[in-house]
Amino acid sequence: MRRSLSLSVVEALLLVALIFEAQLWAVKGNSHCENLKPLEVRPHSVTITEFGAVGDGATLNTKAFQNAIFYLQSFADKGGAQLFVPKGRWLTGSFELISHLTLLLDKAAVILGSEDSSDWPVDDPLPSYGRGRELPGRRHRSLIYGNNLTDVIITGDNGTIDGQGSIWWSWFRNHNLTFTRPHLVELKNSTNVVISNLTFMNSPFWTIHPVYCSHVLVQNVTILAPLSSPNTDGIDPDSSDNVCIEDCYISTGDDLIVIKSGWDEYGIAFGRPSFNITIRRISGQTGSSSGLAIGSEMSGGVSEVYAEDLRFFNSANGIRIKTAPGRGGYVRNVYVSNVTLTGVKVAIRFTGQYGEHPDESYDPKALPVIDKITITNIKGENISFAGVIEGIEDDNFTNICLSNVVLNVKKNPPWNCSYVEGYSDLVSPEICEVLSESIYPGHFSDCYFPISRLQTSIGEDRYALLPR
Numbered sequence: 001m002r003r004s005l006s007l008s009v010v011e012a013l014l015l016v017a018l019i020f021e022a023q024l025w026a027v028k029g030n031s032h033c034e035n036l037k038p039l040e041v042r043p044h045s046v047t048i049t050e051f052g053a054v055g056d057g058a059t060l061n062t063k064a065f066q067n068a069i070f071y072l073q074s075f076a077d078k079g080g081a082q083l084f085v086p087k088g089r090w091l092t093g094s095f096e097l098i099s100h101l102t103l104l105l106d107k108a109a110v111i112l113g114s115e116d117s118s119d120w121p122v123d124d125p126l127p128s129y130g131r132g133r134e135l136p137g138r139r140h141r142s143l144i145y146g147n148n149l150t151d152v153i154i155t156g157d158n159g160t161i162d163g164q165g166s167i168w169w170s171w172f173r174n175h176n177l178t179f180t181r182p183h184l185v186e187l188k189n190s191t192n193v194v195i196s197n198l199t200f201m202n203s204p205f206w207t208i209h210p211v212y213c214s215h216v217l218v219q220n221v222t223i224l225a226p227l228s229s230p231n232t233d234g235i236d237p238d239s240s241d242n243v244c245i246e247d248c249y250i251s252t253g254d255d256l257i258v259i260k261s262g263w264d265e266y267g268i269a270f271g272r273p274s275f276n277i278t279i280r281r282i283s284g285q286t287g288s289s290s291g292l293a294i295g296s297e298m299s300g301g302v303s304e305v306y307a308e309d310l311r312f313f314n315s316a317n318g319i320r321i322k323t324a325p326g327r328g329g330y331v332r333n334v335y336v337s338n339v340t341l342t343g344v345k346v347a348i349r350f351t352g353q354y355g356e357h358p359d360e361s362y363d364p365k366a367l368p369v370i371d372k373i374t375i376t377n378i379k380g381e382n383i384s385f386a387g388v389i390e391g392i393e394d395d396n397f398t399n400i401c402l403s404n405v406v407l408n409v410k411k412n413p414p415w416n417c418s419y420v421e422g423y424s425d426l427v428s429p430e431i432c433e434v435l436s437e438s439i440y441p442g443h444f445s446d447c448y449f450p451i452s453r454l455q456t457s458i459g460e461d462r463y464a465l466l467p468r
Contacts, residue, residue, distance in 0.1 A: 033217070033244035033278050042102050044075040045082040048090065055088020057112060062119060065095040076100045080151065085109045085159065093119025094182070097146035097154075105159025105198060113143045113163040113184070113204070117171075120182050126211060128239055128262030128270035128300060130358050132180030133205075134172070134231075139180035142209070149190040158222075160199045161185070168204035169229050181205035181231075191215050201225065203232050207252070211238040212272060218245045227287030229253035234284070236260055239272040239300050250284035255320075256312070257282060258293040259302050261329065264362040267299025268328045274300070279307040285314045291344075292336065295322035296355040298368065299329040306335050306450055313342040319375060322354040325392060328366035333448050334373045341380035347407050348375060350400070352392035352419065370397035372448040373422075380407040386429055391419030401439055401447035402427050423447065 046068055049055075053064035065083075072081035080100030087108035093116070097103065105111065114120070120140040125131045132139040143163055146152060163184045171177050184203035187193055189212045196219040200207050207223050210216045218235055225232035234250035237243045238260040250256040261267060261274045279292065291312030294302050312318050318341045321331055341347050350370070370391065386407045391397035400422030407414070409429055417432035423439040423446065424431045439447055 033246065042082040043079040044072070045084060046072065047084045047086060049086065053090060055086070055090050055109075057089030057091055059091060060093065060114060060119070061090050062093040062095060062114070065092050069095065069098055069101070072101060073098050085111060085156075092143070094121055094141045094143055094145055097144065097149060097152055097187075099149045100151045102153040102155065103144070105156030105161075107157035107159055109156065109159040111143075111159075111161045113165070115164055115167045122179050128211075128267045128272065129297070130263065130266035133263075134180040135177060136359075137179060140182035140204075142183040142186035144185045145187075146190055147188045149187065149193075151192045152187065152190060153194045153196075154185065154198065155194065155196045156198050158197055158199060160201060162201040163203045165202040165204040165225065165229065165232065172230055183207065183209045185209065186211065188212055193217070194219070196220050198222075199224065202229070205231055206233040206236045208235045209238060210236075210240050210243065213237075213240040214242055216240060216243045218243075218248065220247045223248065223250040223252060223256075225252040227251070227253055227285070233258055237274055237277055238262075238297075239267075239270070240274055242276045243274075244278045245282065246278070246280045248282050248284075250282065251286070252284075253287050253289075255289045255293040256284050256286055256291050258290070258295070259305060260295065260297045261300030261302055263297040263358050264299055264326050264328070265366070266358060267297060268366060270300060272300050273329075274302045275304045277302075277305045279305070279310070281309045283311040285312065286316065288316050290317035290320035290349070291315055291341075292318070293320040293322060294331050294334070296324060296327070298323055298331055299327050299366075301329045302331045303333045305333070308337045310336070310339045312339070312344060315343075316345050317349045318344045318347045318378075318380070320349045320351070321370060321373065322351050323368040323370065323392075324352065324354050324357075325395070326357055326362040326364050326366055327368045328363070330369035330371070331373070332369065332371040335448050335450050336375045337377045339375075339378045341378070341383060341407075343382045344380060345384045346388050347378065347380050347383050347385070348387040348389065348402070348405075350389045350391065350397060350420070352390050352395070352397070367392060367395040372399045372401075372446070373397070374401040374403070374448045375405065376401075376403040378405040378407070383407045383409045385409065385411050385416070386414040387416070387431075389415070389417045389420050389432075389435070393419055395419070396421050398422070399446045399448075400435060401443075402431060402435065403439060
């Protein structure tokens with residue numbers, strides 16, 4: 001039953017101030033989704049076959065891709081250029097993109113990653129990680145790679161980029177790797193990036209990894225890997241800002257979408273946060289991980305995350321935050337709304353003791369700040385546990401706000417909470433006591449409500465109480 005509410009003048013003024021602050025973020029934080037263009041016509045275009053490529057699935061075409069892109073570089077200051085990949089199966093090793101380029105795949109085109117590790121060069125580790133994510137030292141370069149670029153488009157009429165990752169998964173399981181596995185697509189230090197209308201399959205490691213990037217749109221993509229495949233994350237915005245991810249279907253062996261910003265002392269020192277991240281209309285499943293996650297590498301900070309209209313099924317977790325002592329950094333101002341969960345083991349999971357450290361030089365006293373996390377309008381069927389929300393002793397996760405959460409839960413007790421503080425309204429089954437104090441009206445300002453969903457979140461009757 002909805003509580004009877006009344007606002008004092010002070011509370012009303014506080015609410016108005018919060019709305020103004022949220023409105024500023026809404027204008028600044030969501031405009032990138034509308035401003036990025038998913039496709040641009042280039043004045044110059046070539047086809048990969050003009051450079052000797054053979055689409056038989058057996059001929060190695062790395063040189064053809066490299067030569068074609070080298071040729072197109074001369075058009076960068078003339079409106080840019082397009083490299084068209086026609087129908088066929090185009091085997092290749094890693095190749096590097098340039099600025100003002102569109103890589104366009106025909107609907108029947110398949111770019112295949114080589115199964116020979118020597119076709120994937122080895123690079124230095126990312127400075128915000130200090131080492132390869134899996135092994136100390138260097139890491140293999142992604143199949144499609146770019147650094148210090150602007151105005152890059154990877155698109156097609158639902159063509160396919162297949163990393164043929166099973167050989168890498170086998171090397172990982174058998175401890176036969178010398179360096180960390182490669183991603184399928186990684187763009188570094190780049191701006192105005194669009195990835196759209198493609199299917200990505202069988203990545204050796206994370207699938208799409210924009211790192212140190214700004215103004216990135218990932219739209220209308222399908223990402224597939226076996227549910228048993230190790231660490232095949234879908235989309236990992238990492239120390240990046242103004243990122244929009246929308247209208248995607250993802251089914252992989254690890255987190256579907258996960259926001260990162262560096263690892264322990266290296267991420268703290270590098271100090272590049274992820275912020276202004278918009279995620280909407282995403283569906284999919286993952287074998288052992290989460291639909292939407294933040295961390296565990298979040299040492300540079302994560303903030304202003306807005307996610308809505310998510311549908312996850314047959315997965316270990318729905319919404320998750322992962323961190324640990326030694327991470328430092330922060331996760332704050334996160335708003336997740338309109339989520340449907342089916343057959344998910346844990347609907348909402350926050351973990352304060354997650355994951356390993358890059359080396360022994362991390363500072364165990366570098367404690368993360370987790371604050372102002374709002375999760376609202378969640379419904380779930382066939383859920384094992386409603387929530388496992390565990391902070392860190394002497395470092396509580398604060399202002400955790402849950403509103404209008406209705407879950408059909410099998411296990412009892414449905415919630416497990418420790419070292420957290422926050423508020424809730426209209427949560428079923430009944431939430432743990434430390435989060436049971438009502439949001440409205442006294443703690444509304446402690447939660448995070450972007451203006452675009454403010455009226456829905458507080459209800460018509462509450463909104464009407466604002467001074468006019």
